Amino acid sequence: MPATDGLQPPLTPAERQVVKSYGGWxxxxxxxxxxxxxxxxxxxxxxxxxxxxxxD
Structure with a gap:
């Protein structure tokens, strides 16, 4: 996981799913x-x- 993934803001489950589909923040x-x-x-x-x- 890149260190910059730690800069991801708090996400809802639906938002997290979108981000996950790209491989991370x-x-x-x-x-x-x-x-x-x-x-x-x-x-x-x-x-x-x-x-x-x-x-979605």
């Missing part, structure tokens, strides 16, 4: 061109995962 962020160590990018990724979980 770091892989999820990189899939969207976001930097897992950048706090602004973490916020953007969190909004993306919330929307994806809501659409």
């Amino acid at each position: 770091t892989s999820f962020m990189q899939a969207y061109g976001l930097k897992p160590w950048d706090s602004d990018d973490i916020e953007d990724a969190y909004r993306i995962v919330q929307q994806m979980a809501a659409d």
Whole structure:
């Protein structure tokens, strides 16, 4: 597990499932061109995962 996976915000079970399908938080962020160590990018990724979980 990459160290940057530890920067993952608290997720609901549905959000966790979305992230898991990408292989983890770091892989999820990189899939969207976001930097897992950048706090602004973490916020953007969190909004993306919330929307994806809501659409399911």
